[in-house]
Every structure is written in structure tokens, then in C-alpha cells.
Amino acid sequence: MAQVTALMEEERLNVTALHPQHDELTPAQYPPLSRSSSPAIEINNLVVSYGKRRAIEGLTLVVPRGSVYGLLGANGAGKTTIIKTLLGFRPPNGGSVRVLGYDVVRQRLEVCARVGYVSEENSLYTYLTIPQICAFCRDTSRQWHQDIVDRYLRLFDLPGNAKIGKLSKGMRMQLALCLALGNDPDLLLLDEPTAGLDPIARHTFLSTLVGDIASEGKTIFFSSHILADVEAVADWVGILRSGRLVLSGELDTLKQTHKLVRVTYAELPPESELDALRALPGVVNVEQEGRSVRLRVRGDADALATSVQERPYALRDVEVVNLNLEHIALAYLMEGRP
Amino acid sequence: MPNWLDVNPRSGVPIYVQLVEQIRHALEVGILRPGDHLPTVRQLAGELTIAPNTIVKAYSELENLGLIESRPGVGTTVTANLNGTLHAQQQSALFERLRGVVRDASHMNISEDDLRARFAAEVERFYHNEHDEG
Numbered sequence: 001m002a003q004v005t006a007l008m009e010e011e012r013l014n015v016t017a018l019h020p021q022h023d024e025l026t027p028a029q030y031p032p033l034s035r036s037s038s039p040a041i042e043i044n045n046l047v048v049s050y051g052k053r054r055a056i057e058g059l060t061l062v063v064p065r066g067s068v069y070g071l072l073g074a075n076g077a078g079k080t081t082i083i084k085t086l087l088g089f090r091p092p093n094g095g096s097v098r099v100l101g102y103d104v105v106r107q108r109l110e111v112c113a114r115v116g117y118v119s120e121e122n123s124l125y126t127y128l129t130i131p132q133i134c135a136f137c138r139d140t141s142r143q144w145h146q147d148i149v150d151r152y153l154r155l156f157d158l159p160g161n162a163k164i165g166k167l168s169k170g171m172r173m174q175l176a177l178c179l180a181l182g183n184d185p186d187l188l189l190l191d192e193p194t195a196g197l198d199p200i201a202r203h204t205f206l207s208t209l210v211g212d213i214a215s216e217g218k219t220i221f222f223s224s225h226i227l228a229d230v231e232a233v234a235d236w237v238g239i240l241r242s243g244r245l246v247l248s249g250e251l252d253t254l255k256q257t258h259k260l261v262r263v264t265y266a267e268l269p270p271e272s273e274l275d276a277l278r279a280l281p282g283v284v285n286v287e288q289e290g291r292s293v294r295l296r297v298r299g300d301a302d303a304l305a306t307s308v309q310e311r312p313y314a315l316r317d318v319e320v321v322n323l324n325l326e327h328i329a330l331a332y333l334m335e336g337r338p
Numbered sequence: 339m340p341n342w343l344d345v346n347p348r349s350g351v352p353i354y355v356q357l358v359e360q361i362r363h364a365l366e367v368g369i370l371r372p373g374d375h376l377p378t379v380r381q382l383a384g385e386l387t388i389a390p391n392t393i394v395k396a397y398s399e400l401e402n403l404g405l406i407e408s409r410p411g412v413g414t415t416v417t418a419n420l421n422g423t424l425h426a427q428q429q430s431a432l433f434e435r436l437r438g439v440v441r442d443a444s445h446m447n448i449s450e451d452d453l454r455a456r457f458a459a460e461v462e463r464f465y466h467n468e469h470d471e472g
Contacts, residue, residue, distance in 0.1 A: 066390075066391060067389070067391060068389040068390075068391070203387065206387045207384050207385075207387045208384070210383045210384065210387055210388060210389055210390060211380055211381070211383045211384020211385070211387070211390075212380070212384065214383065214389060214390050214391075215379060215380040215383050215384070215390045228347075228348075231347045231348065232347045232387055232388065233387055233388065233389055234389060235388075235389035235391045235392050251352070251353075252352035252353065252354055252355070252392070252395070253352075255350055255351070255352045256352060259350075321350070322349070322350025322351055323350045324348055324349060324350045326348075327350070
């Protein structure tokens with residue numbers, strides 16, 4: 001019996017938002033107003049180990065309220081571990097994790113009551129119908145807003161009485177999202193939400209995410225290994241590699257501070273000139289091919305282009321080139337690799 | 339949804355900058371006129387599948403430039419009249435090009451007299467031949 005309950009528990013957590021069954025505090029005890037000004041997520045120097053293997057290695061990450069934060073990383077980089085830690089499923093081995101101002105270990109129920117979660121596995125009970133699973137979630141939840149769930153069910157045009165087993169993968173993901181919104185969460189955690197969706201389902205899903213859910217002021221934190229999804233809907237981006245955050249920031253700012261400067265010399269530049277370029281402030285990498293030199297720049301590329309023009313060598317052209325997220329991400333992901 | 343608005347998330351140009359430029363262009367060519375309404379943040383976020391904060395950022399930039407105004411209950415409306423500024427810009431770009439031609443000619447050691455003669459001949463040919471033919 002205990003095993004069955006554990007299984008139910010496990011499965012329920014996968015399915016819906018998180019619905020703690022007991023109130024540990026009276027309502028009067030928990031509206032600390034200062035929390036509403038804290039970041040949606042605040043991870044400080046987090047370490048998570050599986051046995052001897054360190055899955056997360058001193059990770060620090062902040063997600064501002066109201067943002068759509070896309071966590072990009074290859075499979076096995078630690079994305080799911082981070083999301084499970086945010087939910088309190090995985091206690092940290094080091095560091096601290098605060099969600100909506102609450103400590104995920106000591107105030108787990110507070111976190112769960114305000115967070116919606118859609119898991120990657122998406123193991124909904126296949127033998128239930130949509131109304132049945134709604135009833136199930138309502139019964140196990142502290143606060144349930146069926147009106148919100150119904151609104152999103154209609155928006156996705158999900159068939160009213162269908163058994164979950166009969167739904168397509170895209171529909172199940174949409175249903176999981178509807179259920180995750182049932183406790184009217186302030187923060188939505190989505191683990192690989194678009195993986196395996198067809199183009200139309202993906203578009204509808206993303207458009208609802210930003211046009212409806214984020215536009216209501218909810219914070220969205222989602223993981224993905226698909227760059228196109230992150231660059232389309234996210235306004236904040238984090239790039240994870242082997243349990244470390246190699247880059248994090250506002251996407252628009254990243255584009256403004258990561259550029260390429262393309263320099264064409266009149267004559268083949270000597271090695272000393274290339275060294276001088278490498279030493280210029282903001283230059284992270286210099287690649288030469290004959291008279292053409294490419295500088296990867298962080299910071300003010302226009303200022304750098306001006307100082308290149310002032311070098312005592314004849315130049316044919318100096319051009320500042322914008323980089324998209326793919327270019328920026330690849331540079332960070334490949335940095336330091338053999 | 340205005341069909342003249344279209345962002346490319348794959349571009350290296352920040353999305354909010356793309357929005358600012360496209361809306362400013364719509365003002366300059368007269369697609370948008372004072373008093374016209376811009377879509378709500380929610381509408382644009384859903385239609386363009388971009389984060390709402392990105393649109394908020396673009397709108398506040400346009401507001402700082404004095405081109406639009408957002409008011410609760412009213413929405414976002416166009417306040418500036420940029421109609422005609424495009425013509426002025428094109429004109430100044432043209433004269434800039436002329437300046438470039440003169441500079442390039444001098445770099446290529448074409449004499450002042452020669453350049454003047456060429457320019458006069460070009461003007462002559464355009465206006466007089468056109469009139470003769472017309």
C-alpha cells in the first residue's frame with residue numbers, strides 16, 4: 001500500500017501543478033509583502049550530486065519576476081536537475097535556492113502552492129478523461145481555479161470528454177499546461193515543453209505561453225535544447241554546460257554586447273599586429289585568413305572598431321557584424337573544449 | 339495585427355530594436371498617423387510569439403522618443419507626426435551622396451573643371467532631352 005501511495009505521489013507530481021495537501025501555516029501568517037519584490041528564482045552557488053558525480057557545480061542564477069527565461073543546454077547538462085531542485089524534489093548538496101522569496105527546502109509547501117510545473121515525461125493517467133483528471137487535481141490541491149483551467153482548455157480546443165490515452169502528444173502537453181495553471185501560479189516551470197511537438201502544436205503552445213500566460217505577469221522558466229524556441233520566446237537566456245551556467249542575461253543585451261568586428265587590411269598584417277589586436281580591450285578571439293581578420297568582441301564593438309581604425313596599418317574596411325543567439329551560444333559552448 | 343510588423347528572432351538585431359525601427363518606419367511612410375492605435379502588448383506577444391517584456395521595452399523606447407503614448411484604459415496611441423520626415427531624410431541622403439561623389443572624384447584626380455562640366459552636362463541632358471522628347 002505504501003508503495004502504491006508512493007507511486008501515486010510520484011505520478012501526481014509529474015502530472016499537475018504541485019498540490020500540497022496540508023496547510024502548514026494559517027493564511028494570516030503568509031503574505032509577507034517583501035517577497036513580491038524578490039526575484040522569481042534566486043539560486044546561489046548550488047551544488048547537486050548524484051553519488052560521486054556532480055550534476056550541478058556551483059551554479060548561480062537569478063530570474064527576474066515577469067520574465068520568460070529560457071534555459072538552454074544539451075541533454076545531460078543538468079536542466080532537469082535544476083528544475084527538480086527548484087521544486088524541492090532534490091535537496092541541494094550545497095548552496096541555497098529561493099523561489100518567489102521562499103527557501104525551497106525549509107518552505108517547500110509555500111513554493112509548491114505558488115508554482116506550476118509541467119514535466120518532460122508528462123505521464124498523465126491515460127485511463128482518465130479530462131474532467132476526471134481535473135477533479136483529481138482539484139481534490140489534491142490547496143487552491144483550485146477550475147475557471148482558469150477551463151479557459152485554457154477552450155483556448156487549446158481540447159476535446160471535452162476524451163480519455164487522455166487518446167490524445168496526441170501535443171494535446172497532452174497542452175493539457176498538462178492547463179492543469180499546471182490550476183493553482184493560479186506566480187511561476188511556471190516547464191521542462192522541455194516543446195520537445196516532440198509538431199510545428200502547429202509548438203506554435204500554439206509558445207504563442208499561448210507568451211501571449212496569455214506571461215502577459216498576465218506570470219514568470220516562466222523553461223528548459224530546452226532547441227535554440228529556436230529559446231530565441232523566439234525568451235527575453236532572458238541561460239546557457240548550461242556540464243552543470244555550469246556559462247552565460248546568462250537579457251537576450252537583447254547579449255546581442256548588443258557580443259559582436260564581431262571584421263577588419264580587412266590593405267596588406268597582409270604581421271604577427272605583431274595580430275598580437276596588438278588581441279590586446280585591445282574587449283577582444284576575446286582573433287582569427288586571421290590572409291588580409292581578413294575577424295575579432296570576437298564583448299562590450300562596446302563600435303569603440304573597438306574606432307580603435308582598430310586608429311592602428312598604424314592601411315585598412316580596406318572595418319565592419320561591425322551583429323551575432324544572433326546561435327553564434328553567441330556556440331562560442332560559449334565550445335570555449336575551452338579540446 | 340498589422341501586416342507591416344514582422345520580427346525575426348534569428349537576427350542578431352535585438353527584437354525590441356526591430357520593433358522600434360519598424361514602427362518608426364510605419365510613422366515615416368504614413369502607415370501610422372497621429373491618433374492611430376497600436377496593438378496591445380498581449381496581442382503582439384501572442385501574434386509574434388515574443389516575450390511581453392520585449393514589447394513593453396520597445397513601446398517605452400518609442401514613448402521616450404515622443405512618438406507614442408500609453409495610457410491606462412486608452413491603450414497605446416501614436417502622437418508624433420513623422421509623415422514627411424522620410425522625404426526630408428531621403429533628400430539629405432541624396433546630398434550626402436553628392437558630397438561623396440565630389441570627394442571620390444577628387445581622390446581619382448578628376449579636376450574641378452572637368453567635374454563641373456560633367457555635372458552640367460548631366461543636368462542639361464536630363465532636363466532638356468526629357469522636355470524635347472516630352
